[in-house]
Amino acid sequence: MGALSLKNLTIHYGRQPVVADFDLDIRDGEMVSLLGPSGAGKTTILKVVAGLLAPTRGAILIDGQAVTDLPPEKRDAVMIFQKPLLFPFMNVQQNIAFGLKMRGDSGDRRARAVAHILALTRLDGLGRRKVHELSGGQQQRVALARALVLEPAILLMDEPLSNLDANLRQEMRELILGIQSELGITTLFVTHDQAEALMMSQRVALLLEGRLRQVGSPRELYHRPADPDVARFFGGDNFIQGRMRDGVFETDFGPFPVEAVSGNGHRRTATIRPEDIQLVTDTGDQPDHLPGTVKRTRFEGMATRAWVSCPSGELVVLTPRSGLSAGQAVQLRLPPEKIRIFPD
């Protein structure tokens, strides 16, 4: 097992900077998701850690040892790609045993390790199958088995679930989580899916336009985004401008008492998640409620998303209440403790 440190990584494609000043420390046995939209530079970072690309500057350390200049085959890191990329001219067990064979393990040892990993990845009985006879999910499990059998210090996963359908994806998530916690392999998991990042990892690192914007636990990133961009990436729709004055955040939507935030008199931006806004259809006059009119709604299964027009602006609300319709008069309550005011 091993700890992974990425120090000040900067990566260019030609003259174009793709990743700038990227720092990340992953503890031994930890699973961290590298999250970001397409083109943010996630795969590039993974390839640099694997040794398939060279950084323009910066350092990569595994267990404190610099591996930046080592070729991929000399690093104790294995990468799983978006596509399974199995060797089409080998059967399942030959694919899985490939790395062991390259490492020079004996035939007996390879056979034992392959049998163990086939069971672990629920591929028993498929060892002699040709890879084109497997389903997409099975192929990705073989790719996982092929990487895990080497017992690498670092496991790098580049959106390995993105080509699977929803049910298979869920099944694979459970499998990966189970194996990762059982084997305790330090894992850097790349995804563009925020929900996947939140449920798969102990910590999430959000990358936007090649820059690391926030690292923290899934709850931290979800509930305490570092800036409006992070909030927006996690589905934040409501941004409120206001001014701090004596422990009160004064906005067009009303004053909100907040815990001590520096910058008395300064203008600030705040956000509140759509599901944190309370919506009531009772139009009786409540002092801390905002009157509004539903502009449109969208049914999202467990909840309904409603765009509510208030005198001070529009707010998006996610409510379990059903039966809302456009034009309906409602009242909104914005609990002060749910309002996140961004620092300067």
Place this chain on the structure above:
Amino acid sequence: MADPDAGRDARTRRAAGRGSLAVMLLPALMAVVGLFGGGLFLGILQGLGHLPGAGLSRLSATHFSRVWSDPDFLTSFGLTLYIAAVSTLVAAVISVVAALALSRLVNRYRAVHFVFQVPLTVPHLVIAVAVLFMISPAGLLARVAAAAGLIQAPADFPLLVNDRWSIGIILTYVWKEIPFITLMLLAVLQNAGRELLDVGRTLKADAWQRFRHIVLPTIFPALGAASLIVFAYTFGAFEVPYLLGRTYPMTLPVWAYKHYSDIDLLARPEGIATGILIAGMVAAAVVTAQALTRAARKKGIVL
């Protein structure tokens, strides 16, 4: 319950589709079957001894068996096999090295691809003449070597055309076929090869292991198919050995031509029989190439 009418409709649509496809292909098929098939039929007929102009009309396999038992035919067969095999082998080995070297360049420099496409358009005859100008005793290399003092006179330059080892012929084929095989291999390496190589690197394979266990199996179907096509072509080609080969022994196509154009009309059936045998070998090579390609596609290797 499945709707039987729907199934019938689908079958009718498929049959109609096949019908219209056959109609569209008919003109081309008629030309191919009429010209090539007709020629082949007449050839087989003459090879079997049906040559009324020479007073031959009884069909028999005598000419085929006479060809097989002729020592000159077997010598020519050996020479043709040698030239085709060596040309194919040398071109294949150089192409593998070239494709590997170029596979990383092609993405960055599209011109590399273009440069390799150009020789494909040049006829073999032109390259044969170019080789003649370059390496014959009166050619450019001989003159340069003499001018540089490496040899006393151009005539001292080693004989590389119309020579015993058919070096001029092999050089022509190698020069002409390398781009063809290289482009075939590049297509495979560009499609799946590079990604698989990246996988191999992260799975601890060193450069030799990647070549042995990933590159070779990946390119093998394409290499096999391309090599068989090259082999078939070089085995059946006439103009290059006619221009750059010795008068004896001669390659099979030249041998067939000589017999066919002999003033003795009775030699013609043997020439034709030789041509039919060459066509048979070429057809076998093409069918094998097709089978290799199909097997590779079935395995998921893109060609």
